[in-house]
Amino acid sequence: MTATPQPAHEPKKWRRPLGIQLRSQLSAPTGDYRWVYLWGWPLRVVHWASAAAIVVLVVTGLYIGRPYFIISGEASNHFVMGWMRFVHFVCAGVLVAAAILRFYWFLMGNRYERFGALFPVSRKRRYDLWRTLRAYALIRPDEAPKYLGHNPLQQVAVTGVYVALLVIICTGFAMYGQATPDGLIARAFAWVAPLLGGMQVVRFVHHVLTWCIIIFIPLHIYLAIRHELLDHGATVSSIISGGRFVSVREHFEDA
Numbered sequence: 001m002t003a004t005p006q007p008a009h010e011p012k013k014w015r016r017p018l019g020i021q022l023r024s025q026l027s028a029p030t031g032d033y034r035w036v037y038l039w040g041w042p043l044r045v046v047h048w049a050s051a052a053a054i055v056v057l058v059v060t061g062l063y064i065g066r067p068y069f070i071i072s073g074e075a076s077n078h079f080v081m082g083w084m085r086f087v088h089f090v091c092a093g094v095l096v097a098a099a100i101l102r103f104y105w106f107l108m109g110n111r112y113e114r115f116g117a118l119f120p121v122s123r124k125r126r127y128d129l130w131r132t133l134r135a136y137a138l139i140r141p142d143e144a145p146k147y148l149g150h151n152p153l154q155q156v157a158v159t160g161v162y163v164a165l166l167v168i169i170c171t172g173f174a175m176y177g178q179a180t181p182d183g184l185i186a187r188a189f190a191w192v193a194p195l196l197g198g199m200q201v202v203r204f205v206h207h208v209l210t211w212c213i214i215i216f217i218p219l220h221i222y223l224a225i226r227h228e229l230l231d232h233g234a235t236v237s238s239i240i241s242g243g244r245f246v247s248v249r250e251h252f253e254d255a
């Protein structure tokens, strides 16, 4: 009896793991680069201190609004809500301190950190905003104006975040003041409730803005990492080290 010939086994092709595949698609930067210093240490401190404070404020704030876990037993034994409120108010203090430092740095920082870099008001910046929008919408992707600091669309986004945080601070202190109606904080923020239409609306605005922040955080992280990896923008590195390398051949509108 003759044995039936077995089909020769094809050697298994080695497939690179997904991480390596993706990495190989990211072209390595070539050519001459120069180092540009953008963000001074006060701005970086403000960024990371407020980022940490905001995360804790969201977690504790959502608990205050609607406790998402309950510990049984006498409240005075575990004091969970008390701790949540305490931590919320401590982080509110950190956020306010960061806001004061940021305001000072609007006046004393470099050209990328001052008020002038905040919102696209000039005709040129408004035109660049339009060009950036067209590029982001993939209509004219090659015509995106390059900026060392924030591009006009990022300027609008950053200004929006500052305004949202200002409103959340004012509504927060308006609520906080209720504990001592004759106190300094209650009197300083007495204008907030009449302006918005009552304390319930103040609370509602505080809550809705929290959800705006919750949506903003992952988008912000995604876009920063995307810019870091695909455009070699060094966005993430620059908010740690203060600066980034840029190609000497590239032209920047705000250089």
Ligand code: HEM
Binding pocket: 054, 057, 058, 060, 061, 062, 064, 065, 066, 085, 088, 089, 092, 093, 095, 096, 168, 169, 171, 172, 173, 175, 176, 177, 203, 206, 207, 209, 210, 213
């Ligand atoms: C990014 C910043 C902040 C976030 C995300 C945040 C979030 C929240 C949320 C979600 C609530 C619950 C609202 C509800 O009842 O549905 C809350 C309550 C509150 N927040 Fe904030 N907050 C922030 C900043 C502040 C600041 C700066 C203050 C100033 C003191 C503040 C003071 C308060 C007070 C007083 C309450 C009500 C506490 C209570 O009813 O016992 N918050 N916050």
